[in-house]
Amino acid sequence: xxxxxxxxxxxxxxxxxxxxxxxxxxxxxxxxxxxxxxxxxxxxxxxxxxxxxxxxxxxxxxxxxxxxxxxxxxxxxxxxxxxxxxxxxxxxxxxxxxxxxxxxxxxxxxxxxxxxxxxxxxxxxxxxxxxxxxxxxxxxxxxxxxxxxxxxxxxxxxxxxxxxxxxxxxxxxxxxxxxxxxxxxxxxxxxxxxxxxxxxxxxxxxxxxxxxxxxxxxxxxxxxxxxxxxxxxxxxxxxxxxxxxxxxxxxxxxxxxxxxxxxxxxxxxxxxxxxxxxxxxxxxxxxxxxxxxxxxxxxxxxxxxxxxxxxxxxxxxxxxxxxxxxxxxxxxxxxxxxxxxxxxxxxxxxxxxxxxxxxxxxxxxxxxxxxxxxxxxxxxxxxxxxxxxxxxxxxxxxxxxxxxxxxxxxxxxxxxxxxxxxxxxxxxxxxxxxxxxxxxxxxxxxxxxxxx
Ligand SMILES: [Zn+2]
Numbered sequence: 001x002x003x004x005x006x007x008x009x010x011x012x013x014x015x016x017x018x019x020x021x022x023x024x025x026x027x028x029x030x031x032x033x034x035x036x037x038x039x040x041x042x043x044x045x046x047x048x049x050x051x052x053x054x055x056x057x058x059x060x061x062x063x064x065x066x067x068x069x070x071x072x073x074x075x076x077x078x079x080x081x082x083x084x085x086x087x088x089x090x091x092x093x094x095x096x097x098x099x100x101x102x103x104x105x106x107x108x109x110x111x112x113x114x115x116x117x118x119x120x121x122x123x124x125x126x127x128x129x130x131x132x133x134x135x136x137x138x139x140x141x142x143x144x145x146x147x148x149x150x151x152x153x154x155x156x157x158x159x160x161x162x163x164x165x166x167x168x169x170x171x172x173x174x175x176x177x178x179x180x181x182x183x184x185x186x187x188x189x190x191x192x193x194x195x196x197x198x199x200x201x202x203x204x205x206x207x208x209x210x211x212x213x214x215x216x217x218x219x220x221x222x223x224x225x226x227x228x229x230x231x232x233x234x235x236x237x238x239x240x241x242x243x244x245x246x247x248x249x250x251x252x253x254x255x256x257x258x259x260x261x262x263x264x265x266x267x268x269x270x271x272x273x274x275x276x277x278x279x280x281x282x283x284x285x286x287x288x289x290x291x292x293x294x295x296x297x298x299x300x301x302x303x304x305x306x307x308x309x310x311x312x313x314x315x316x317x318x319x320x321x322x323x324x325x326x327x328x329x330x331x332x333x334x335x336x337x338x339x340x341x342x343x344x345x346x347x348x349x350x351x352x353x354x355x356x357x358x359x360x361x362x363x364x365x366x367x368x369x370x371x372x373x374x375x376x377x378x379x380x381x382x383x384x385x386x387x388x389x390x391x392x393x394x395x396x397x398x399x400x401x402x403x404x405x406x407x408x409x410x411x412x413x414x415x416x417x418x419x420x421x422x423x424x425x426x427x428x429x430x431x432x433x434x435x436x437x438x439x440x441x442x443x444x445x446x447x448x449x450x451x452x
Pocket of ligand 1: 236
């Protein structure tokens with residue numbers, strides 16, 4: 001029984017989809033004005049975890065992730081680079097898709113672009129105007145927050161702060177500036193050639209409007225799960241709820257899931273502190289997508305994660321151990337159906353508890369220890385592949401070769417000779433093993449056989 005922490009109620013709730021065995025999942029996508037950085041990556045890897053575990057539980061998931069290719073930032077930076085908005089955003093969209101692949105993130109089923117959904121946004125604004133939730137001002141159309149009585153529930157805003165008549169035209173703003181927000185921005189010469197001629201005037205959509213219009217188009221209303229980074233609770237998701245619920249008079253989303261921030265060396269990541277990393281920066285330092293993915297997942301999504309290069313290095317060792325384990329189990333012969341069953345149950349228990357991935361990992365590591373100790377081989381690989389549906393480490397692609405029976409026998413004979421202090425014989429066998437293309441490595445935990 002999957003339980004998820006719902007930001008709307010600040011409680012862990014039993015997950016019940018609207019339609020049996022089906023899940024509508026909307027995750028806020030990138031604003032394509034730059035390469036994505038580590039903080040963004042945490043959110044994208046988190047979305048992937050949610051989706052993978054739903055798939056593991058045999059739900060049919062319809063995953064929608066928007067591409068914000070028009071907003072204040074994309075316009076500003078495309079102008080700086082003297083490129084058309086389309087050329088500029090298409091470049092970063094392509095790069096974003098490559099990054100998803102590098103991190104082994106399952107591609108969303110639908111990735112709607114904001115610029116391709118202007119008519120849907122216009123009709124949403126028209127409904128809001130007609131119902132009296134929206135009004136026209138000189139610089140565009142605004143949503144009147146005091147008209148919508150549940151405004152701010154998600155972010156738990158203080159009701160007395162919601163009575164001002166102030167307006168904010170920017171897409172992003174702080175809680176101190178709670179005010180009527182922009183649905184549609186009337187054309188301003190600073191927007192250059194970015195505008196649409198529509199029934200509600202010449203201009204462009206506000207950022208929040210994009211997600212309300214596109215989620216409704218592809219998932220309907222209400223839908224099951226909406227994910228995002230914690231910084232999107234206000235104003236973005238707060239405004240999405242206001243727009244959609246005011247327009248359609250229905251609950252917008254049943255479960256809101258938010259991932260916490262990422263810190264670098266205990267500090268907020270920023271260019272001025274020189275602790276700002278994109279995925280590309282880390283890849284150029286010879287870290288792999290898998291390692292970065294694993295590190296970002298290893299801390300529970302509702303806790304802050306502190307990124308350090310030490311922790312990324314230690315992930316390297318952990319992944320090597322897992323790979324080695326996948327090779328070793330091919331030579332184990334024993335079976336323990338009970339251990340397999342118990343491990344699967346414990347893994348699911350951890351994940352069912354609000355996707356407690358770090359606990360699930362501990363279950364896997366304990367399992368690996370037990371398997372190594374007792375040389376259990378039967379059913380182990382199958383179970384690890386099953387877990388990998390959630391881990392996303394492509395364990396099935398690890399190229400490992402089975403060590404031939406003959407080599408294992410020779411290694412055992414050598415061990416025996418060594419124990420009997422017959423070093424001459426032991427060396428002789430070792431040489432024989434080497435001549436057959438294998439190598440023995442003595443370690444604290446015993447002897448390892450490796451193909452040269
Ligand atoms: Zn959004």
